[in-house]
Amino acid sequence: MTDLPEWIPQDHPSRDILSKLWGQRRGSIDFKLLDRCYYSKEVLEWESLLKTTLVGVGEVDHGHGEFYVASDGRCFGLSCVHDAFYYYGDSFEKYRLRALLGRRARPMLRPEQTSVTLYGIDYTKESPETYFPPQH
Template identity: 30%
Template structure:
């Protein structure tokens, strides 16, 4: 694991317990495709969305897995919320507020809640759409 992530961050416990494990398989899911999950330390820092979420929520995010045949990256923040970043989604989504719920969602093929960030141009996701969670809702909920 990276020395930049403190031992108290949830990613330390996840990778200690599951590091190197590959679970799930691709296929038809309940709302979208089911995903495989490969638990591994991955210092993905190139995603603008992750840096923006970290700044907005004043939290530290760390990548703990790849998913969907390595087309998605899963991040957990210091509060235990799990986010997914995918070039296919062109953005970031909240998987769930706990690790267990997020893994269930990925493995059963349930959709993440897309997040509309202040920097998003709004061409694909529109404010006010009921399936989109705002940063304000994430902070208060």
């Protein structure tokens, strides 16, 4: 594994994930550090909304999506095909269990969004599958 840049906090959970999985493909994820210079405005907006540091640790489905880990260990995904951000679980282990069981990620809505499409399904604030992060 390559040395990680200084902008990633020493206690960030992405460091452990990348130290173990860098360069490997597990399921649909190619594990590697995503260059922060190329983070989309959506990722930076979600980072602000979630009040965390998001670190991209892999490409999903051959570049159709990206996998992010938050400072508290929560795992998220970003579609590179359409405007969708989604929640995988409270930890990398919970993500792995979800993936193993074939469970879908939970869509998330930015404050100005009324709906988001994921898996070809339109989700709204009323959809039980929609994930709303706890407010701190």
